[in-house]
Amino acid sequence: MKPNIVDVASHAGVSKATVSRVINHNPKVNPEIRERVLAAIQELGYQPSAIAQNLATSTTNTIGLILPDITNPYFPALARGIEDAAHRLGYGLFICNTDNDFATEQEYIQKMVHQRVVGIILISSVLKEKNVKDMQQLNIPFVLCDRLLVDSPFDSVTIDNYKAAYEAVLHFIGQGHKDIVHLAGPPNVHSAIERRQAYIDAMRAHQLPPVVANGSFNYDAGYHAMEELLQHMTPTAVFAANDLVALGAMSAIFKKGLRIPEDISVVGCDDILFAQMSYPKLSTISVPAYQIGEKAVELLIDRCKGVNDGETRNIILSHTFIQRES
Amino acid sequence: MKPNIVDVASHAGVSKATVSRVINHNPKVNPEIRERVLAAIQELGYQPSAIAQNLATSTTNTIGLILPDITNPYFPALARGIEDAAHRLGYGLFICNTDNDFATEQEYIQKMVHQRVVGIILISSVLKEKNVKDMQQLNIPFVLCDRLLVDSPFDSVTIDNYKAAYEAVLHFIGQGHKDIVHLAGPPNVHSAIERRQAYIDAMRAHQLPPVVANGSFNYDAGYHAMEELLQHMTPTAVFAANDLVALGAMSAIFKKGLRIPEDISVVGCDDILFAQMSYPKLSTISVPAYQIGEKAVELLIDRCKGVNDGETRNIILSHTFIQRES
């Protein structure tokens, strides 16, 4: 049905080895014969099977991406950065959503190994130190985004969450705010922990009492935490663990009849697309998600090609504080 | 390095045919031998190569998804629906972003054919009737989301954009609005065209003068179109081509010092995640993106398995009008 390399070969009157050489741009084939082969390929509408090529070369041109949920507004930019970089380097992209479920994550890692992807970019908050050994036994390169394991043997790329959060709090303090609260993220997620700790440290360093509301990385959590908080006190500034939480908080603030930023200032983190579309536009810490994705692919491919056999690389990209209207 | 089927076979003292049978749960292998093979698999940490399996069976368990831009908030839900359904049915997902560029789209289609995906889910606004023949020659199943080709030979799944938009306008009219404007989407995108036409028809049917501002499917376009419009007139209702445009319009309305919905009501379309996070929460037409994705996969797999060799199926999923605060 679909023509294969032998069809092309006999159609052009050559051996399949020669056709293979033409396909792979091997320079040492007679130009005249090359033309004949190319013509045959054209006529038959032949396209080599990547499957067969992969089997023969014992490698694929595919990388795997495992992330919590593409529906979470932080991830599309990351995914896009990964995809663009991957395609630019000649790789395809396999994708999976784990919903932060450990079993699902392990299952998908297996699935990718099965598919023989050359490497995996893993964004996980459920991974634990004790899983590292198992993963290493898989003998496949991993790159972690938003590093969650300290001293892990895997390459990673992230931002300095502690520093970013510290600066954000400093920004508030610099403006004269004293009642600054923090709406924290999930207590088991690395980036959330760092941001929370930075907030506490910054407050203490200025003799201000830290007030943190525990929560999750989503809108509803932000809304409810803020609503709850407003029953007891009225802070002048809110530092949210991420933009979704900030947006939820803003909604609760409005609901209470307060103004932003006149009564309460709000700062989020991530700079998701909607940070610039909200009303008022959300001030936030811009996390270069797209670039993190690009960089992750670079690390991964280097690792696959053996460019970097040495020590693990933990890249830290720089964030930016973006002052908008909130 | 990685063990292969022969390693397992000799380790278990059987032939590779038997190992293959065990892997594929072929019922006719002696339980005792099966155990031996499974033990060998365990010990060696063997996992069959999907590549080799694919080559041997001349099929893959991978489907391709080609979409404009995962960064556009409409698509993550769609993609997620596709991914969930695909994995549920045992398929992996290959993904590509085209940025609505025709050449890129064609390139990726080729790439997917090269990868031997079993079928392609294509979300495109640049596809033209004249490309259909070429695509058919590829001899690979396609499913289109948001059908853009009339009478195409491809399966598709979409919503009734015309009806949805008509109802939205009717909703405004029912509330007594007379000055209703439409912020249209790109003039070459099928869904945008239908929504626009429905608006015009609905207005005319009620002897109201249609006012449409041309635009694009993004926030800035909505903002600028609305800003421009407000210099000439002050409508009481705005029907935007999608939520992004609606959000942009809302921002321009606020900027002008007007209130929503007291002065101007706004309705969008798609019900992206942020429609429920904006302030005020955006009223919109809910497009079941997740379900569209799921359904697309079903159609595709049916087609691949030959369950449906017959006529093309054009599924129309139902939308819902969601009244929120705008």
Next chain:
DNA sequence: TTTTAGTGTGAAACCGGTTTCTCAGGAGTT
């Protein structure tokens, strides 16, 4: 003219599985 080196091409092995086909051996019949 013979030798040597170099070049382009084909035959065949190989990648790691699946599947057909063959056959040995045991159970059931007559």
Next chain:
DNA sequence: AACTCCTGAGAAACCGGTTTCACACTAAAA
């Protein structure tokens, strides 16, 4: 005891490419 029928397992062909290796042929050197 001889025959047929099953059953389970192995040998070998196959999927569609790549790559090694051998070799025929040409061109340059002696």
